[in-house]
Amino acid sequence: MSLEExxxxxxxxVALFTGVxxxxxxxxxxxxxxxxxxxxxxxxxxFLLEAPFLGVLQLGVYAGAVTVLLLFGVMLTRxxxxxxxxxxxxxAVPLALATVTFIFAVTAVGELPQxxxxxxxxxxxxLSEALFTTYxxxxxxLGLVMMGAVAGAxxxxxxxxx
Amino acid sequence: MTALPLVGFLALSSALFAxxxxxxxxxxxxxxxxxxxxxxxxxxxxxFVYFGAFSGGTGxxxxxxxxxxxxxxxxxxxxxxxxxxxxxxxxxxxINVAQANDxxx
Numbered sequence: 001m002s003l004e005e006x007x008x009x010x011x012x013x014v015a016l017f018t019g020v021x022x023x024x025x026x027x028x029x030x031x032x033x034x035x036x037x038x039x040x041x042x043x044x045x046x047f048l049l050e051a052p053f054l055g056v057l058q059l060g061v062y063a064g065a066v067t068v069l070l071l072f073g074v075m076l077t078r079x080x081x082x083x084x085x086x087x088x089x090x091x092a093v094p095l096a097l098a099t100v101t102f103i104f105a106v107t108a109v110g111e112l113p114q115x116x117x118x119x120x121x122x123x124x125x126x127l128s129e130a131l132f133t134t135y136x137x138x139x140x141x142l143g144l145v146m147m148g149a150v151a152g153a154x155x156x157x158x159x160x161x162x
Numbered sequence: 163m164t165a166l167p168l169v170g171f172l173a174l175s176s177a178l179f180a181x182x183x184x185x186x187x188x189x190x191x192x193x194x195x196x197x198x199x200x201x202x203x204x205x206x207x208x209x210f211v212y213f214g215a216f217s218g219g220t221g222x223x224x225x226x227x228x229x230x231x232x233x234x235x236x237x238x239x240x241x242x243x244x245x246x247x248x249x250x251x252x253x254x255x256x257i258n259v260a261q262a263n264d265x266x267x
Contacts, residue, residue, distance in 0.1 A: 094187030
């Protein structure tokens with residue numbers, strides 16, 4: 001087993017563990033700490049896949065902005081941020097549904113070749129060129145949607161609504 | 163040159179999507195539901211990057227470009243989601259999704 005495969009297995013184990021831990025721990029602030037580790041781990045997977053620009057973007061947007069935004073959400077909606085969540089059960093039906101989804105997806109994946117394939121590396125400058133030429137419309141659409149979303153978010157939280 | 167099996171990556175993102183789905187269906191706190199959506203969305207974005215990294219030609223660049231756009235959309239979604247959380251908290255005094263049932267018949 002090569003070093004990259006060992007690195008992938010370790011990163012996958014950490015991603016699964018932190019994802020599950022984030023949803024099962026009792027205190028909401030601990031959830032946000034776990035999800036921050038999850039985002040950093042996903043960023044490491046991007047670096048492993050030779051996509052450094054996406055890795056940095058994941059660190060900046062998810063591990064940075066989204067985590068802080070969620071922390072603000074927790075701080076603004078409760079009096080003591082370390083107060084515990086009421087116990088919610090595991091829920092047999094959702095657990096079964098998630099398991100069936102997982103088994104279905106893995107069975108579909110089983111048809112693909114199992115051997116290790118080379119990972120293609122692209123220069124970040126090529127990616128930026130593609131983003132502003134071939135995928136320019138998508139980037140423009142993202143900008144428009146973001147503008148609308150920010151306007152909507154301000155409308156939702158503004159003071160003095162009827 | 164890095165060589166990795168594609169199947170392992172796909173199994174990882176299926177598992178992460180299943181974890182996210184489970185969280186969306188069982189958690190009662192709105193912020194936890196948002197976090198579960200983020201986990202599922204990260205699993206989906208990872209898929210684009212895998213298929214890009216393992217495909218020939220300029221396929222990898224399409225995968226990465228779409229992933230960049232999707233990360234932006236996910237961040238937008240969190241911003242709107244937290245605005246809804248704050249509005250719900252002001253309206254109801256709680257962010258339990260089970261109590262946000264005004265549209266129920």
